[in-house]
Amino acid sequence: MALSQSDLLRLMESLRTADGIELIRAVAQRMLQELIEAEATARIGAEPGEHSDARTTWRNGHRDKTLTTQAGDLELAIPKVRTGSFFPSLLERRRRIDQALYAVIMEAYVLGVSTRSVDDLVKALGADTGISKSEVSRICADLDEQLTAFRDRPLGHTRFPYVYLDATYCKARVNHQIVSRAVVVATGITEDGGREVLGLMVGDSETEMFWTEFLRSLRERGLTGVRLVIGDRHSGLVKAIRKVMLGAAYQRCRVH
Incomplete structure (x- = not known):
């Protein structure tokens, strides 16, 4: 690609x-x-x-x-x-x-x-x-x-109360064809205001299954203490947040 x-x-x-x-x-x-x-x-x-x-x-x-x-x-x-x-x-x-x-x-x-x-x-x-x-x-x-x-890398070194989730679409060559691919990125905000890129993943589209896999991978790496998740209103993302980020509130990003 x-x-x-x-x-x-x-x-x-x-x-x-x-x-x-x-x-x-x-x-x-x-x-x-x-x-x-x-x-x-x-x-x-x-x-x-x-x-x-x-x-x-x-x-x-x-x-x-x-x-x-x-x-x-x-x-x-x-x-x-x-x-x-x-x-x-x-x-x-x-x-x-x-x-x-x-x-x-x-x-x-x-x-x-x-x-x-x-x-x-x-x-x-x-x-x-x-x-x-x-x-x-x-x-x-x-x-x-x-x-x-x-x-x-493990993410248990500190707590990230706030997590921003977003995706961008890029044209990529896959199997000799140019297709659109979703690149999802998670950015964590610490309690003292520090920012850190938690992870990223490339997939075919922003389906619920894809977002769920990505969020679970963050959990498995030690992401804890999330109180608020900020993202757009994509249905796949919202459903994945409710399924994986239990106990965390969801807010639509003001930019979106």
């Missing part, structure tokens, strides 16, 4: 405004660091510690660099070489990478696309060498562990 650029950016913005920005920041930092290391390997001609006739120089540690983006400061490590110099093409001055970087992250990490598409996106960022299929697969496999940990 692959979303369009506009759909990806809209979904990213909804996560960013719901304090999901920390996840994007961590993933962006990890992805960018991997791209820097891959470009250094291509420049040197060998992996760290690898014996190769194609090697042109040797690594000589790293130097720290802070990259300021809309997702926050990214702490990066730039490889140093013994002879010559190396500076990642992605970080060249006057190159704006935020929007393209987020597109790479959302495509390759959250939703998953082909390795060829990721290579095209990396080149769009300004990395002339691109990235190999095996490197893309390795990076995405590592990042998938972080996403799984975020989606399955």
Whole structure:
């Protein structure tokens, strides 16, 4: 399943405004660091510690660099070489990478696309060498562990008296067809006013069964203390709230 650029950016913005920005920041930092290391390997001609006739120089540690983006400061490590110099093409001055970087992250990490598409996106960022299929697969496999940990993390560390539920529809490619898919998001409000993205799920539509499955997954992860659920008046959502969120009041969102 692959979303369009506009759909990806809209979904990213909804996560960013719901304090999901920390996840994007961590993933962006990890992805960018991997791209820097891959470009250094291509420049040197060998992996760290690898014996190769194609090697042109040797690594000589790293130097720290802070990259300021809309997702926050990214702490990066730039490889140093013994002879010559190396500076990642992605970080060249006057190159704006935020929007393209987020597109790479959302495509390759959250939703998953082909390795060829990721290579095209990396080149769009300004990395002339691109990235190999095996490197893309390795990076995405590592990042998938972080996403799984975020989606399955326990929610019993604090109480969320207020929970906002909403859905957006995005065009996606499923089995070689472009179809509309529902992306549902739950945002919790703590007793002291803090916000946290509790979870998200992708389905065919906002049926009662789909919403019920999503809400039960939140309960199973430890969501407790909910006193008020805010959402639209979709019949499937309302029925699921009454079935799963026992003891919690329901209020229609004023925006809707």
